[in-house]
Amino acid sequence: MDKRNNYLLLLIVFGGFLVFGFSENIKGPAIPRMQADFSLNELQVGLLLAFNSLGYLLACSFTGFLTRKYGIKFSSILAFGTMASAGVLIFLSVNYPMLSISYFLMYIGNGILEIALGVLAARVFTKNTGTMMNLSHFFYGLSSTVAPIFATVLMSTKVSGKPLGWHGMYLVMLSLSLLPLMFALFTKLPGDEIKEDERTPFKDFLKDPAAWLIVAILSFGVISELSVGGWLVNFLEKAYNWDIAAASKLLSAFFLTFTLSRLFLGPLTDKIGFTKSVIIFSAASGILTLLGILIGESGALLFALAGAGIAPIYPTVMALLAKRYPKDSDTAVSFTVTMMGIGSVIGNFLVGAIIDLFKNIYTGWYGIESGLVMGMKAGYSFVGVCALLCSITAIALYGVLKRRNELI
Structure with a gap:
C-alpha cells in the first residue's frame, strides 16, 4: 500500500507540473484571438495580464497559511479544482469583464498550485532531493515547450463542424487538472502530521539572514530565466537584424538546453551540494550571456547555451528549502516564492528601463539606430548580470551556512 501511495504521489507531483506548464503557456496563441473576438486594445490585454500577476502573487502569499492550517491535501485539491473551474468559466466567457475574472481565477489557481507542488515535492523527495526536484521541473519545461x-x-x-477556438481549448487543457485532483483525493499526502510546537515561529524565520539570501538568489535567478523568454527575440531582431523565424529558433534552442539541463544535471546538484551548484551554474549562465554580447552576432549561440546554466537554479533552491526547513516547508516555500515574485516583477521592469535609458543616451550621441542597438545590448546584459548576482549571493549564503556548520 505504501509503495502504491508513493507512485500516486509521483503522479500528482509530475502531473501537477505538467498541468502547470500547460496553463501558463497556452496563452500565447490564444491572446490574439481573444483580442480579435472581443475587440480589445493593447491596454486591455496588458491589464488582463497584469491582473493575472496580481492573482498569482496573492495566491502565493496565502497558500502557505492554508497549507499550515488545513494541510497539503486541501491546498492541492483546491489548486487543481480552481484551475478546472477557471477552464469552465473561460469557456463560458462572452465579454471582457467575464474573461478577466476567469483569467484572474486561473492565476489564483496557478499561484496555489506552485506553492502546493513546492511543499508536496519537499515532503515527498526526501532522498536524491536535487535530482527529483530538477526532474519534476523538467516536466514543467516539457509541457511549456509543447x-x-x-x-x-x-x-x-x-x-x-465548428472549431473549438480558444474557449474550447482552455476548457480541454485546464480540465487536465482533474486527473491529479482525482489522485490527490485518494492518496495519503505526507507532512500534515507535523505539530505546531515542532515548527519554527514565522518571526524567527524572518530574522534568519539565510532565508533572505535564498530569496535574493531565487529572485536574481528567475529574473535571468524569465527575461530570456521576454527579450531574446526582441534583442536579436533589433540588435542584429535577425528575422523572427531565425530569432525564434534560437529561443527554442535556449528552451531545449534549459529543459535537457533539468533532466540531466539534477544528479550533479546532489553530488556537488545545492549551494555550490547554484554558484557554479548561475555563474556559467551569466558569463555565457555576457560573452555572447561582447563577441557580437557570431556569439549568439552562447545565449542558447546559457539556458543549461540557469535551468537548475529554481529546482535546486527548492531542494535547498526542502532540506533546510523539513518541518516548515510550507512557510519557507510560500515566503520565498512570494518575495521572489515581487522581485521578478521589478527585475523585468528594470530590463525595459535600462534599454530606454541607454537608447536615449546613445541616440543623442550616435543617432537613433545606434542608440537602439546599444540600448538593447545594455538591457540584455542585465540578464547576464542577474545570473552573476545570483552566483555572488549564493557565495554569501555559502559563507553564512559554512560558519554555522549548516551546509547542504
Missing part, C-alpha cells in the same frame, strides 16, 4: 503547439492544434480542431 503547450503553444497543442493550443494551436486544439483551437483549430473541429467538433460538430
Whole structure:
C-alpha cells in the first residue's frame, strides 16, 4: 500500500507540473484571438495580464497559511479544482469583464498550485532531493515547450463542424487538472502530521539572514530565466537584424538546453551540494550571456547555451528549502516564492528601463539606430548580470551556512 501511495504521489507531483506548464503557456496563441473576438486594445490585454500577476502573487502569499492550517491535501485539491473551474468559466466567457475574472481565477489557481507542488515535492523527495526536484521541473519545461503547439492544434480542431477556438481549448487543457485532483483525493499526502510546537515561529524565520539570501538568489535567478523568454527575440531582431523565424529558433534552442539541463544535471546538484551548484551554474549562465554580447552576432549561440546554466537554479533552491526547513516547508516555500515574485516583477521592469535609458543616451550621441542597438545590448546584459548576482549571493549564503556548520 505504501509503495502504491508513493507512485500516486509521483503522479500528482509530475502531473501537477505538467498541468502547470500547460496553463501558463497556452496563452500565447490564444491572446490574439481573444483580442480579435472581443475587440480589445493593447491596454486591455496588458491589464488582463497584469491582473493575472496580481492573482498569482496573492495566491502565493496565502497558500502557505492554508497549507499550515488545513494541510497539503486541501491546498492541492483546491489548486487543481480552481484551475478546472477557471477552464469552465473561460469557456463560458462572452465579454471582457467575464474573461478577466476567469483569467484572474486561473492565476489564483496557478499561484496555489506552485506553492502546493513546492511543499508536496519537499515532503515527498526526501532522498536524491536535487535530482527529483530538477526532474519534476523538467516536466514543467516539457509541457511549456509543447503547450503553444497543442493550443494551436486544439483551437483549430473541429467538433460538430465548428472549431473549438480558444474557449474550447482552455476548457480541454485546464480540465487536465482533474486527473491529479482525482489522485490527490485518494492518496495519503505526507507532512500534515507535523505539530505546531515542532515548527519554527514565522518571526524567527524572518530574522534568519539565510532565508533572505535564498530569496535574493531565487529572485536574481528567475529574473535571468524569465527575461530570456521576454527579450531574446526582441534583442536579436533589433540588435542584429535577425528575422523572427531565425530569432525564434534560437529561443527554442535556449528552451531545449534549459529543459535537457533539468533532466540531466539534477544528479550533479546532489553530488556537488545545492549551494555550490547554484554558484557554479548561475555563474556559467551569466558569463555565457555576457560573452555572447561582447563577441557580437557570431556569439549568439552562447545565449542558447546559457539556458543549461540557469535551468537548475529554481529546482535546486527548492531542494535547498526542502532540506533546510523539513518541518516548515510550507512557510519557507510560500515566503520565498512570494518575495521572489515581487522581485521578478521589478527585475523585468528594470530590463525595459535600462534599454530606454541607454537608447536615449546613445541616440543623442550616435543617432537613433545606434542608440537602439546599444540600448538593447545594455538591457540584455542585465540578464547576464542577474545570473552573476545570483552566483555572488549564493557565495554569501555559502559563507553564512559554512560558519554555522549548516551546509547542504
